[in-house]
Amino acid sequence: MALIRRLAKESSWRRMVWAAPAFLLALSGCGRDAESDAGAPRPVRAVVIEKSKLGETVELTGSIQPENEAALSFRIGGRIAERFVGTGDQVKAGQLLVRLDPQNEMNALRSAQARLTAAQGRLREARNNFAREQALLARRYTTKTKFDQAQTAMETAQSDIVDATAQQKIAQDNVGFTELKADTPGTIVARAAEAGEVVQPGQLIFRLARTGGWDAVFDVPARVLRDATRDARVALALTDDPNVTAVGRVRQVDPQADPNTRTFRVRVSIQSPPPAMRLGATVSGRIRLDPAAAIAIPAASLTETDGRPSVWIVDPATLTVSLRNVKVARFTSDAVIVSEGLRPDDTIVTAGVQALHPGQKVRLLDARQ
Incomplete structure (x- = not known):
């Protein structure tokens, strides 16, 4: 039995010796494969x-507003006696729009004219006295004091004439200020007073859209302004009738954003607006951002x-x-x-x-x- 166990151990050892080179060869082959895999692209x-x-196309909604708009008001206060135009009317330069009751201004003008007439009479009297005192002084029939008094009175009368003339001019202007006229041709887009009302100086009476151009006004986010081209063309169309179209170009960009919406007000000048594009209409504007x-x-x-x-x-x-x-x-x-x-x-x-x-x-x- 001892002999059998010794022969078995020797056989097992021989198998291990012969298997070791094969195992080492296998390990070296695996290493080369790993290295090959690590170096492969x-x-x-x-x-x-x-x-x-694919430059992004942005569509915004805005409204049509006049390029130039003026708020018309009286320089003086008073009661409106007559109104000659209304909202939507076309007016010409110099056309009378509203008239105040001129009674008080006419009375002030008459009073100023009377003061001017009286000042003119005092000036004539002061000149005559000065001329007389001047002649008497040359003959030594008067004193230098009386001569000086006559000269002072004449100069004062001359100053009164200047003041009275100015007061008369102010009264005349006030009479003219009772009439409100259009300074340029345009369209009345808003009315804020009626006949019979008492208005104050500077109070809005009419809002006049001056003839000469219409704008499409949009509130634009800052990102759109940043990516838009400098001379951007805007395709415009009425929101209620997309078949009514026009082309516009950016005319003005507000330098400061709205504090509530954080958007910038942009005015687009409409080129040859069709008649259907009326003031106040809602329009859509499409602009293609710069793809570059x-x-x-x-x-x-x-x-x-x-x-x-x-x-x-x-x-x-x-x-x-x-x-x-x-x-x-x-x-x-x-x-x-x-x-x-x-x-x-x-x-x-x-x-x-x-x-x-x-x-x-x-x-x-x-x-x-």
Whole structure:
């Protein structure tokens, strides 16, 4: 039995000795396969980017307003005696619109004229006295004191004439101010007073839309202003009848945003507005944003480095990747709009971005445009 056990141990040892080289060879083969896998280029999907050709079209709603509008009011207060025009009327330059009761102003004018007449009489009397005193002084029949008094009286009378003339002119102007006239041709778009009312100086009576141009006025978000071209063309259409259209150009942008809506008031000058586009009508305006201002990339290509958005760039010569920071302008439903950091013909990785490291070689599965 001892002999049998010794022979069995020797046989087992021989099998282990012969199996060890085979096991070592297998291990070395596995190592070479792992090294081969580690050095192989990583397959990724990529896309060659280009400038976005789908410039976003923005549609806003606004209203038609006159390019120039004036608030008409009286310079003096009084009771409205007559009103000659109403809302919607076309008026000409110099046309009489409203008249106040001029009775008080006419009385003030008559009083000023009377004061002027009296001042003129005093001036004639003062001149005669001065001439007489001047002749007597030459003959030494009067004193220098009386001569000086006559001269002073004449100069005072002359000053009274100046004052009375000015008061008469003011009274005449006030009589003229009882009539409110249109300074330019236009359309009455609002009326704020009626005959019989007592109005105060500067109180709104009419709002006049001056002839010369109409504007489509919109409240525009800051993003639209930032991406719009400088000489943007706006396609306009009536909201209740889209077949009535016109073309406009941005004429004025308010420098400060509205404190409540945070939007900017934009006035678009309407070129040759059709008759159906009346003042106050609601219009829609469509503007195409500048497509050269941004590049659209797939959302899956975006990653993050040190808290900043970035993408993997493929070097077409060496087929290695590197990270590049980008500036995101906005997100859409299926893409990311990048405003800075990318150039046309750059190749970016769109799939497998989480498994890459700088300088890694890749194999492109596809490179679409």
